[in-house]
Amino acid sequence: MLGLKLPTDPRWVNIVEKNIEEILTDHAFCEQKATSTAISLIVSFPEYTELVEEMIALVKEEISHFKMVHDKIVDRGWVLGRDRKDQYVVELVKFFPKGGSRTTQLVHRLLYAALIEARSCERFRLLSEELQDKELAEFYRKLMVSEANHYTMFLGFARQYGKKQEVDAKWQQLLDYEAQIMAKLGTSETIHG
Ligand SMILES: [Fe+2]
Ligand SMILES: [Fe+2]
Numbered sequence: 001m002l003g004l005k006l007p008t009d010p011r012w013v014n015i016v017e018k019n020i021e022e023i024l025t026d027h028a029f030c031e032q033k034a035t036s037t038a039i040s041l042i043v044s045f046p047e048y049t050e051l052v053e054e055m056i057a058l059v060k061e062e063i064s065h066f067k068m069v070h071d072k073i074v075d076r077g078w079v080l081g082r083d084r085k086d087q088y089v090v091e092l093v094k095f096f097p098k099g100g101s102r103t104t105q106l107v108h109r110l111l112y113a114a115l116i117e118a119r120s121c122e123r124f125r126l127l128s129e130e131l132q133d134k135e136l137a138e139f140y141r142k143l144m145v146s147e148a149n150h151y152t153m154f155l156g157f158a159r160q161y162g163k164k165q166e167v168d169a170k171w172q173q174l175l176d177y178e179a180q181i182m183a184k185l186g187t188s189e190t191i192h193g
Contacts, residue, residue, distance in 0.1 A: 002118040002151065003171075005179035012123075012186045013130040019189040020133070024073050025081040026190040030120065031066035033086070034150075035059055037113055045106050051157055058150065065143060072139065088192035089116060091181045095174055107162035111174055114154035116192075119178070121147035123191055 016023045038058040045051060073080055092115065096108040121144055128141035158167050185193055 002122055002148070003175055004118060004122055004182075005175050006182045008123060008126055008182070009186045010126060010130055013126055015187065016127065016189045017132060020136070021073070021076070021078050021081075022189040023191065024069055024076075024078075026084055026086075026193070028066055028069040028073065028080055029083045030086070030191050031062050031069055032083075033089075034117075035062040035066060038062060041109065041113075044109075045102070048106070048161065051161075054153060054157070058153075061146065065146070068139070068143075072136075084190060086190070086192055088119075088181060088185060092116070092178060095177050096170070103161060107158050107167055107170070110154050110158035110161070111167070111171055114151050114158065114171075115174055115178055117147050117151040117154060119182075120191060121151055 035058075038055040042052050042055045070080055089112075093112055096111075099105075100108075124140045124144035124147060128137050128144055131137040131140070155171070158171070187193065
């Protein structure tokens, strides 16, 4: 349903499970980055009224996810650590050439956002199914549903604002590229690692 070409090896959960503090810290900053992305889309593309309205709602939702993760960290007696570089996203956003028309740039950013949401959703599903810690598993099940909605929203906007056929072709190319990145990952206790 997410269109991803390479499923995560479930053994990634065994790595995560050994360091819950680390995954929660990384996850908190994923939610912060999702919030920042939504704000940045408003700043870059203010004339797309429908997008702006959805991004306002998304900022609220993503920052509430950040709070949920932060609460989990505090509940467990930890303190939020420093942000980590998301190597997956760094690699992903190299795919489309820079520049092009405003619409092209918008479509590319929407496709990146859709893919990051889709992969996050897949990772959350795996955590919800495989984690021994049942409280945390339930937490990830709820978040998985939200991220699936974000994935469809971003992809929907890309198809709405771009030329549908072109967008669909780019989406397929991006999915192939993402699978190559993913083939080298799945070995660290980060949401996209
Ligand atoms: Fe989120
Ligand atoms: Fe999201």
